[in-house]
Amino acid sequence: xxxxxxxxxxxxxxxxxxxxxxxxxxxxxxxxxxxxxxxxxxxxxxxxxxxxxxxxxxxxxxxxxxxxxxxxxxxxxxxxxxxxxxxxxxxxxxxxxxxxxxxxxxxxxxxxxxxxxxxxxxxxxxxxxxxxxxxxxxxxxxxxxxxxxxxxxxxxxxxxxxxxxxxxxxxxxxxxxxxxxxxxxxxxxxxxxxxxxxxxxxxxxxxxxxxxxxxxxxxxxxxxxxxxxxxxxx
Amino acid sequence: xxxxxxxxxxxxxxxxxxxxxxxxxxxxxxxxxxxxxxxxxxxxxxxxxxxxxxxxxxxxxxxxxxxxxxxxxxxxxxxxxxxxxxxxxxxxxxxxxxxxxxxxxxxxxxxxxxxxxxxxxxxxxxxxxxxxxxxxxxxxxxxxxxxxxxxxxxxxxxxxxxxxxxxxxxxxxxxxxxxxxxxxxxxxxxxxxxxxxxxxxxxxxxxxxxxxxxxxxxxxxxxxxxxxxxxxxx
DNA sequence: GCAAAAGTGTTAGTCATACACCCATGT
DNA sequence: ACATGGGTGTATGACTAACACTTTTGC
Numbered sequence: 064x065x066x067x068x069x070x071x072x073x074x075x076x077x078x079x080x081x082x083x084x085x086x087x088x089x090x091x092x093x094x095x096x097x098x099x100x101x102x103x104x105x106x107x108x109x110x111x112x113x114x115x116x117x118x119x120x121x122x123x124x125x126x127x128x129x130x131x132x133x134x135x136x137x138x139x140x141x142x143x144x145x146x147x148x149x150x151x152x153x154x155x156x157x158x159x160x161x162x163x164x165x166x167x168x169x170x171x172x173x174x175x176x177x178x179x180x181x182x183x184x185x186x187x188x189x190x191x192x193x194x195x196x197x198x199x200x201x202x203x204x205x206x207x208x209x210x211x212x213x214x215x216x217x218x219x220x221x222x223x224x225x226x227x228x229x230x231x232x233x234x235x236x237x238x239x240x241x242x243x244x245x246x247x248x249x250x251x252x253x254x255x256x257x258x259x260x261x262x263x264x265x266x267x268x269x270x271x272x273x274x275x276x277x278x279x280x281x282x283x284x285x286x287x288x289x290x291x292x293x294x295x296x297x
Numbered sequence: 298x299x300x301x302x303x304x305x306x307x308x309x310x311x312x313x314x315x316x317x318x319x320x321x322x323x324x325x326x327x328x329x330x331x332x333x334x335x336x337x338x339x340x341x342x343x344x345x346x347x348x349x350x351x352x353x354x355x356x357x358x359x360x361x362x363x364x365x366x367x368x369x370x371x372x373x374x375x376x377x378x379x380x381x382x383x384x385x386x387x388x389x390x391x392x393x394x395x396x397x398x399x400x401x402x403x404x405x406x407x408x409x410x411x412x413x414x415x416x417x418x419x420x421x422x423x424x425x426x427x428x429x430x431x432x433x434x435x436x437x438x439x440x441x442x443x444x445x446x447x448x449x450x451x452x453x454x455x456x457x458x459x460x461x462x463x464x465x466x467x468x469x470x471x472x473x474x475x476x477x478x479x480x481x482x483x484x485x486x487x488x489x490x491x492x493x494x495x496x497x498x499x500x501x502x503x504x505x506x507x508x509x510x511x512x513x514x515x516x517x518x519x520x521x522x523x524x525x526x527x528x529x530x531x
Numbered sequence: 532g533c534a535a536a537a538g539t540g541t542t543a544g545t546c547a548t549a550c551a552c553c554c555a556t557g558t
Numbered sequence: 559a560c561a562t563g564g565g566t567g568t569a570t571g572a573c574t575a576a577c578a579c580t581t582t583t584g585c
Contacts, residue, residue, distance in 0.1 A: 068335060070311070070388050073348040077307040078381070078392055101302060114307040117390040121381040145379040145394045147312070147355040155308050156351040158392070160379045229537070246539070247575065270536040271582035296574080297525075463564070480566070481548065498555095504563040505555035530547080 077152070079159045080125030081112030081197070082140065083204035084133070085187075086168035087221040087234050092187045093168065094201055095132065097179035103153050104194035110201070113178050114157070125162045131176040133166055139220040140164040141211070143204045151195050159195070163204040165220035212238060213294045215287050216257055219278050227265050227273035228252070235294060243295050251295055257282045311386070313393045314359030315346030315431070316374065317438035318367070319421070320402035321455040321468050326421045327402065328435055329366065331413035337387050338428035344435070347412050348391070359396045365410045367400055373454040374398040375445070377438045385429050393429070397438040399454035446472060447528045449521050450491055453512050461499050461507035462486070469528060477529050485529055491516045 084095035096108045111128040115121050126140050143161040151157055173182035185191065187205060190198065212218055218234050219226075228249055236242055252258065259279050264272035286293065318329035330342045345362040349355050360374050377395040385391050407416035419425065421439060424432065446452055452468050453460075466482055469475075486492065493513050498506035520527065 070348075072350060073311040074389050075308055075351050076310050076312050076349070077304070078310050078312070114304075115310070116306060117309050121379070121392070142378050144376045145355070145392075147394065154304050158312055158355070158379075158394075160381065160392075227537090244575075244577085245537090246577085249538085250540095251574090267536080267583085269534080269584055271538080273537055291531075461564090478549075479564090480550085483565085484567095485547090501556085501563080503557055503561080505565080507564055 076156045076158060077154075078115045078121055079112055079157055080115055080121045080123075080128070081110045081159050081161050081200065082125040082129050083110060083143070083161065083163040083201050084129055084166055085163060085204075085208060085221065086166050086171075086184060087218075087237075088168050088184070089230060090233065090237070092234075092237055093184040094187050094190065095129075095166075095173075096183050096185050096190070096193065097132070097176075098181045099194055100178050100180055107194040108191050109194040110161075110197045111176075111179055111182070112159070121160045122162065125160065126164065128176065128179065129164050129166075132174055132179060132182050133171055134174060135166060135171075138164045138166060139217060141207070143200065143207050146196060146200060148196065159200070161200045161204060163208055165208075165217060167221060167223055169223050209238060214291050216255070216278075216283060216290065216293050217287060219283065225261065225263065225265075225275040225277050227275055228258075229273050239294070239297055241297050248295055255282075255286065255293070257286060310390045310392060311388075312349045312355060313346055313391055314349055314355045314357075314362070315344045315393050315395050315434065316359045316363050317344060317377070317395065317397040317435050318363055318400055319397060319438075319442060319455065320400050320405075320418060321452075321471075322402050322418070323464060324467065324471070326468075326471050327418040328421050328424065329363075329400075329407075330417050330419050330424070330427065331366070331410075332415040333428055334412050334414055341428040342425050343428040344395075344431045345410075345413055345416070346393070355394045356396065359394065360398065362410065362413065363398050363400075366408055366413060366416045367405055368408060369400060369405075372398045372400060373451060375441070377434065377441050380430055380434060382430065393434070395434045395438060397442055399442075399451060401455060401457055403457050443472060448525050450489070450512075450517060450524065450527050451521060453517065459495065459497065459499075459509040459511050461509055462492075463507050473528070473531055475531055482529055489516075489520065489527065491520060 086093045095111060097111050099105055099107050099109045111132055112125050113128060115124045126138055129138055140162050143163055146159045146161055190201065218231065222230060232248055257279055258276045261275045261277060263275045265275055266272055320327045329345060331345050333339055333341050333343045345366055346359050347362060349358045360372055363372055374396050377397055380393045380395060424435065455468065456464060462483055470477060491513055492510040495509045495511060497509045499509055500506055
C-alpha cells in the first residue's frame, strides 16, 4: 500500500510572469520599464509583470500586464525561459517566467497599471540597474530575439503597418550591431516576396522621400511559421 | 503609507523539474522514460523529474534526477521552457520546468530512483502515451534540439569518445529526418576542424572497418559557444 | 546648386549540390 | 569471388560580397 506523501511543502512557491517588451523608435531598440509600486524593491525600475494566482495562466499574467500598459489587444510574444534562482525575493521562493514581446512604438501612449507606475522606454544599450535579476532577463531575451530575427521576419511587428526599407535596414543594423550593404540588404529582403511596394512615399523633411511598403499578410504568416532563414548573415 | 499586501495566496504553487534525456543507439534517437512511483498517474510512463522544494535549484532537481538514473556526473543540458498550463496536477497548481539532456548511451546502466522505477529507452518516434503533458514536452524539446544541432556540434555529446563518421552521419540523418550526401557531409563536417582522425578503426564485423575520430576538445568548446552554423542544410 | 538620404546592377569569388567508382573486410 | 558498407574528387550552378553613381527633395 502506498503511503500518501505530504505534498504541502511543495506547494509553497510563487510564480511571476514578466515580459521584456521591445520596440523600435526608428533609430534604436527600446525596452519598456516600469517603476515598482510595492515592496520588495518599491520604487525601483523593473520589467512589467506580476505574481500569478493558482488559477491563472502565467502567459496571460505576463502578457496581460503588457496589454494593460500599452492598451494593445494583440501582442506578438514568445517565452524566453524560466528564471529560477533561489533568494530572488525576500518573501519566499519565486520563480519568474519571462517572455518577450514586440510592439509598434508609434502612437502608443503608455498607461499606468495598479502594479506599475510611470512606464518608460529605455534604449536597450542604455538601461538602468533593474530590480531582481531583470537585467539578466533582458540580456537573455535579447539573445533570443536576435536568433529569432535571423530566422523569421518578426521584425515587422515593431514597424508601422506602412514602413520604408531604410527603416527596416536601420532596425536590423541596430539589432545585430552590424552594418549591411544597402543594395545587398534590399535584394535579399525583397527576394522573400514578403514586401509589397505602395505608391506612397514618406515625407521625410529634407531628403528624397523613401517608398512605403507593407507586408503581405499571408506570406508573413507562412514565413513566420515555416521559414528558417531571413536576416542577412552577420 | 503602503498597505502590506497579503502574499500568501501567491505562495501556493509547486514547481517540477523534468528532463528529456536524449541518447543515440547507433541507429535511432532515444528518450529516457521511467515508471511513476507515486500518484498521480502512479505506474504511468513519464519523464524523469520531481517536485522542487523551496530551497532547491530547479535545474539541479531536473538534472539531479538524470544523474541519479544514469549514474553520470556531468550531463550536457539546456532548459527547454516552462510548461504552465493549469489543471495539470490534481493536488494543485504545478508548473513544470523542462530541460533536455544529451547522454552517451553506450555502457550506461540505468538505475532505479526513489521516484522513478524501471528506466527505459524508447525510440523518439515510437513513444507511448506519457503522464501529464510529457508528450508535448518531448515534442518541444526535440524541436529545440534540432535547432541547436544546426548551430552547435553538440551531437558529440551523444556519441562515444571515439566514433566514426558513418555514426555521426546516421545521427544527423535520423535527427533531421533527412538524407545527406555522404561525400558532402564528410567534407562539410571535416572542414570544421573539429575532428581528429585516429590510427584506429572500428571492428565492425562484416565490412571494411571505418576509421575512428575524436573531437578536439578546445575547438569543440569554441564552436559550442561561438559557432552558429554546423549541420548541413536541410 | 548644394546637402542629404534614396535608389539601382554587375562582377568575382565562394559555397552547395550532384554524381560514380574503388577499397577493405568477412564469409 | 561476392556481398557489404567505407572511403574518395570534380564540375556546375547558386548565392554571397564587394563596389559607385544617379535621383529626388528642401533649403
